[in-house]
Every structure is written in C-alpha cells, then in structure tokens.
Amino acid sequence: MSDAIPTTMAAVHLRGFGGTDQLEYVTDAPVPTPAPDQVLIRVAAAGVNNTDINTRTGWYARDVTGSSADAAGGSQSGDEGWAGALEFPRIQGADACGRIVAVGADVDPSRVGERVIVTTMQTAYSTEPLSTTVFGSEYDGAFAQYAVAHTDETYAVDCDWTDVELASIPCAYSTAENMLHRIELGAERVLITGASGGVGHAAVQLAKRRGATVIAVAGADKADAVLGLGADEVIGRDVDPAERFGESSFDAIVDVVAGSFFGSVTRLLRNGGRYVTAGAIAGPIVELDVRDLYLKDLSLHGSTYQPPEVFANLVGYIERGEIRPLIAATYPLERIVDAQDAFVAKHHVGKIVLTIPTGT
Structure with a gap:
C-alpha cells in the first residue's frame, strides 16, 4: 500500500x-x-x-412482520441481515463512488486511478446458485473514506457526472434495472409503485428507456417531479388503480411497497401479466387470491440476485447519456443521522447522498 494512504480514516460504525x-x-x-x-x-x-435503514433496524429478521418504518431493533434472533447474522461494528453503505488508489497482488496495477462504482449485490464471493452478498452488509461498505471491493465488482465509468450523481446509481438503479430485466419489460403498460423513491424513480427512467408506458404511484406533492422523470401519468397512493384504470389493465407491475397494495396485484394484471418485487416497505406479509394467479396465468417474480450484465448495462446507459439520476439532497458523512432521518421522512424525490471528507 502506498505511503500516501493513511493508516486511519473517518467512518461511520454501526454498533x-x-x-x-x-x-x-x-x-x-x-x-x-x-x-x-x-x-x-x-x-x-x-x-x-x-x-x-432496514439492516440497522433488523427489519430482515423473519419474525419482524410490520413495515420497514415500524422496525426498531429487529428481533435479535440472529437473522437480521440479508444473509443472517451481522458482525459489529459494521461500516454500512451500499453505494460507493470513488477512485482506486491501490490494488491487491493479483489485480492489474493499471487500475489505480480509475473512477469507479461498486456493485451492491455481489456474487464474487458467493458459492451457491443465485446467492448474493451485499456490500455494506456482509462486508464493510462506503460510509468511510476508504473501502475495499473485489476487482470484478468494481466498474470503471467514463462520464461527465459528478461523484454525487454516480454514487446514487449502484443500489437503486441496479435494483430497478434487475426487476425490469427479470420480467423482460418492453414497450408495454407498467405500473410502478414508490415512484418518488430511489428505486422507484430509477425504475421510471429505465422503463421509459425500454419504451414502456409508465403509470407511477407517488404522493401528490411529488407528482410533477415524477412526471419530469418520464412517467406518463402519476396517481396518488390513495387512488385504487383498479377503479382508475379498470381490472386487467397492466402488462406488468414493478413494486417495492407490498403491504395492502399486493392484494390488488392479481386483479390489475392482464392474462399472462408479470409482477416483480424487490422490496416491501409497507409490510412483507400480504394476501393473495391464488385463483387469479392460475386462472390468469400470471407470473410473480422476486428480484435480488443480479446477473453480471445488469450492472454492465447500467454503466453503458450512463456512458451513452441515456439516464440521469435526480439528487434530492446531500449531507456530509458526519451528518449521517440527519441524512437517514430525512430519508425515512420520505419528503424527497430521488436520492440522498453523503459526501465523504478528504482528510481525517
């Protein structure tokens, strides 16, 4: 390691x-x-x-059944992380943008100096099919001045974006792109929930990139911003999509909400329709009318594991200028509590990003 690299750094420890x-x-x-x-x-x-936030509160524990906003420390059952128990202290942070300053013995030294982003859902250390480990959960992540990542999980990006813009991409945009990839979304009619959040606003842009007609669900105070992202129509969370558009009105549903909304999914989808989810912020325990599921030949998809082409495709979209993130606010790393409080309050549209100090 170079003499120019310090031995200690600023970081946020999850205790x-x-x-x-x-x-x-x-x-x-x-x-x-x-x-x-x-x-x-x-x-x-x-x-x-x-x-x-979900990892900090232990929301991933099996016996936590409420919304992510209701979790407060999980169950302490030992399975609160993505892949089970966590080790503390942990440096969280699923999104990283920065420059490579040193490499391991088996990595091409020419990589030093590259501006990079790091995949969130990582497979380099996975041994089981469709298994993944999460940067900033199973491994220390980006809430620090320095972080390490497998060379195959670290992508150089050549673009004119700011570091803040690039740092908004890895988790939210790869989650959204993976959902669309999983259901092979094309020029179809799609309903996207949680459209003002990080994953939702990414899904709106990425679905429009694929030629889809996008109906987005967001608060009335955020409708103009979501329309600006490319949505064809925005409806409020209090609107019943079945009443507004009729039953069997959508080819696909991209959902990060679940909760009570899930009960309407099978009514909203056309015969052969596809539903995909990568979140359950309104609650993970849902109702399902199985008759609609089989009578309408519907497909329900969970979406976590990401094949390598998903992240590689995102880098291509960035470098070709096909997408651009919406930044809601920035905070210095030492104000992470303020940043997470603002995130949980959900008054923003787009991404909240932390800036990392250059010196300890």
Whole structure:
C-alpha cells in the first residue's frame, strides 16, 4: 500500500441493531488493506438506501412482520441481515463512488486511478446458485473514506457526472434495472409503485428507456417531479388503480411497497401479466387470491440476485447519456443521522447522498 494512504480514516460504525443512536462517526477507523483480488477505493460519495435503514433496524429478521418504518431493533434472533447474522461494528453503505488508489497482488496495477462504482449485490464471493452478498452488509461498505471491493465488482465509468450523481446509481438503479430485466419489460403498460423513491424513480427512467408506458404511484406533492422523470401519468397512493384504470389493465407491475397494495396485484394484471418485487416497505406479509394467479396465468417474480450484465448495462446507459439520476439532497458523512432521518421522512424525490471528507 502506498505511503500516501493513511493508516486511519473517518467512518461511520454501526454498533448494533436499533435507532440512529447506533451510528457512530469516528476518525480513527483502520484503513482496510486490499486482499489479492481486491482494490482499495478512496470513497468520494455514498448514497443512502432503504437497505441501510432496514439492516440497522433488523427489519430482515423473519419474525419482524410490520413495515420497514415500524422496525426498531429487529428481533435479535440472529437473522437480521440479508444473509443472517451481522458482525459489529459494521461500516454500512451500499453505494460507493470513488477512485482506486491501490490494488491487491493479483489485480492489474493499471487500475489505480480509475473512477469507479461498486456493485451492491455481489456474487464474487458467493458459492451457491443465485446467492448474493451485499456490500455494506456482509462486508464493510462506503460510509468511510476508504473501502475495499473485489476487482470484478468494481466498474470503471467514463462520464461527465459528478461523484454525487454516480454514487446514487449502484443500489437503486441496479435494483430497478434487475426487476425490469427479470420480467423482460418492453414497450408495454407498467405500473410502478414508490415512484418518488430511489428505486422507484430509477425504475421510471429505465422503463421509459425500454419504451414502456409508465403509470407511477407517488404522493401528490411529488407528482410533477415524477412526471419530469418520464412517467406518463402519476396517481396518488390513495387512488385504487383498479377503479382508475379498470381490472386487467397492466402488462406488468414493478413494486417495492407490498403491504395492502399486493392484494390488488392479481386483479390489475392482464392474462399472462408479470409482477416483480424487490422490496416491501409497507409490510412483507400480504394476501393473495391464488385463483387469479392460475386462472390468469400470471407470473410473480422476486428480484435480488443480479446477473453480471445488469450492472454492465447500467454503466453503458450512463456512458451513452441515456439516464440521469435526480439528487434530492446531500449531507456530509458526519451528518449521517440527519441524512437517514430525512430519508425515512420520505419528503424527497430521488436520492440522498453523503459526501465523504478528504482528510481525517
């Protein structure tokens, strides 16, 4: 490791499950050393995502059945993380944008200096089919001045975007693109829930890129912003889509909400329609009329594992100028509590991003 790289850094440690009091900003965390197949990244910006809050609160535990907003420390049952128990302290942060400053012994040294983003759903260390590990959950992530990642999970990007814009991409946009990839969305009529959030606003743009007619669900105060992203129509959360458009009105539904909304999914989809989900912010326990499922030949898809082409395609969209994120607000890393409070309040449209200090 170069002499120019310090031995300690600023970072945010998650000390345990619970509220924001479990987040501790420190300036003496050890700078990680890249393993032979890893790169060391000087982080410039890091996005805030639902998974950061859900992991902190332990919402992924099986016996937590309420909405993500209701979770407060999980169940302490040992399965609160994406892949089971977490080790503390953990440096969270699923979104990283920065520059490679050092490489492991097996990595081409010419990678030093590249501006990169890091995949969130990683497969480099997975041993089971369709399994994934999450950057900033099973491994330390981007809420720090430096982070390490497998070289295959680290993508160079050549564009004129700011670091903040690039840092908004990895988690939200790959989640959205993977959902559309999973259901092979084309020039069809699609309903997108949670359209003002990180994944939702990405899904609107990415669906329009595919030629879809997009009906988006968002609060009335956010409708203009979502229309500006390309949605053809925005309806409020209090509107019943079946009453507004009629039953069997959609070829596909892209959902991150679940909860009570899920009960209308099978009525809204046309014969052969597809539903895909990558979240359940309104609650994971839902009702399903199985008769509609089989009588209408519907397909229901969960979406977590991402084949490599999903992230590679995103980099291509960025470099060709086919998408552009909407940044709602930025906060310095030491104000992570304020950033997460703003995120949970859901008054924003687009992404909230943390900027990382250049010195300890």
